[in-house]
Amino acid sequence: MSDDSDEDGISSPLSDCSDETNQSDSYELDSVEHIVCSDLRMWRRLSGQCSLTLKCNSSSPRTKSLFSSIKLNLSENPEKTSSDWNNFLKAYIKCKGISIISPTLDESVDALLMSLHSVSAVNEVQLTTDSLTENLAAKILSMCHTCPSLRNICLQVEYSNSHSVLNVCSSLSITRNTDSTLTVDIQLPHDCFSETSLSFISFIIPCSEFPKLDGRELFETLDILKGLEEGCEDHEELVGDLMSTLLSVPGMQKVRLKISSLTENWVKRCLFLTEVCPSLQEIRYDCRENSGLLLEEVERILQSSQMDSDCRIIITGMKRSKAMNVCTEIMDRSRSSKACDEKVKVTFFRDSxxxxxxxxxxxxEDTNDDEPEDPEDIDFFFI
Structure with missing residues (x-):
């Protein structure tokens, strides 16, 4: 039960539904496997919206669920709707005792996602798993299109596994905006022992064009790219494949990338995007590592370009203090001090x-490196 002052507990229709599911003759399960979940909570806010959280904490291969946690936000009281909770819980049970290599994986995941269509007034879904494959991520992308009532759907990896490079990404979020567009945020797993070039990607596209996004191709490319260092043999080709996948969606409006360091190739890529994608309104790079172009070099490349679109190019980073007389020189993070760290935002655009x-x-602002990384947090490069 939530402790928030604007929430009231309500009697959940799921209690009867759980019993009915547990007593179903269609499942040949023993008494342990028969348990739907280890924790089930529902609460209602004063606004009338309701939330439901379902958790399965089992570590046994026989009873462990593919989704350790599911949270649903409902726009109205479920007691006043015709939601088929029985169908939802049965589908959740099918996700227990399976793994990413199980032959029934696709069938079980599809059944669970389809069951959400029978839950009236659901507008937000948050799923937590310990293994996130490109196939599962692609299914979540499709879910947002097939269920137009969803305002947000998020699939994330348990924090203990969020840095594992075995996952195609550590989180995936699709948000339906008020202007008939969708925002897709993809956080890639980050291994502190490797210097991967790309750690986060976000883009905004029209809802009407979303079905044209090839989710499987996108995540297959990211799955390979996430483990490559800048400058390696296959890096350029895969980045090109990634850009081609994004450009295959008409009406792309905004693209944001977190990269390790700003190289000349990255600057030229964003200029290329402005040429071939006239709908682009903004391209943003948030770079986090201690090497890359000097500020003067960035300005030279951008100013000498033939960019004639109205797209805005934004680059965020850190530069050394002018008092050090090296304000545009790349600086080793280990030698930096708070006195000479200055975060800056470089913007390039056409004005008339x-x-x-x-x-x-x-x-x-002070940051806590021990806390899990939020896709909305910004890392910076040094200029």
Whole structure:
């Protein structure tokens, strides 16, 4: 039961539904496997919206669920709707005792996702798993299209496994915006012992064009790319494949990438995107590592380009203090001090017939490196 002051507990129709499911003759399970979940909670806010959380904490291969946690947000009281909770719980039971290599995996996942269609007024879904494959991620992408009532669906890996490179990504979130667009956020697993070039990707596309996004191709490319270092033999080809997949969706509006360091190739890639994708309004790079182009080099490449679109290019990073007389020199993070760390945002855009290149300071805030990384947090490169 939530402790929030704006939430009231309600009697859940799931209690009867769980008993009915447990007593079903269609399942030949022993008494342990017969348990639907280890924790089931439902609460209602004063606004009338309701939330349901279902957890399965079992570690036994026979009873462990593919989804250790499911959270649903409902726009209205489930007691006043015709939701088929029995169908939902039966589908959840089918996800127990299977793994990513089980022959019934696709059937079980499809059944669970389809059961959400029978839950009236559901507008947000959050799923937690310990293994996130490209196949599962692609299914979640499709779910957002087939269930238009969903405002947000999120699939994330348990924190203990979130850095494992065995997962195609550590989190995937699709949000339906108010302007008939969708925002897709993909956080890639980050191994502290490797310097992968790409750790996060986000893009905004029209809802009407979303079915044209090839989710399987996208995640197959990311699955290979996430383990490659900048400059390796296959890196350029795979980044090209990634860009081609994104450009295959008409009406792409915004693209945001977190990369290890800003190289000349990355700058040229964003200029290429502005040429071949006229619908682009903004391209943003958030770079996090201690090497890359000097500020003057970035300005030179952008100013000498023939970019004639209205797309805005944004690059965030950190530069050394002018007092050090090396304000545009790349600096080793291990030698940096708070006195000379200055976060900046570089913006390049066309203003009428003039190309403008601006540099703005960003206020610094203390961060806790021990906390799990949030896809909305920004890492920076050094300029």
């Amino acid at each position: 017939l003039t190309r403008r290149f601006t540099i703005d300071n960003i206020e610094t």
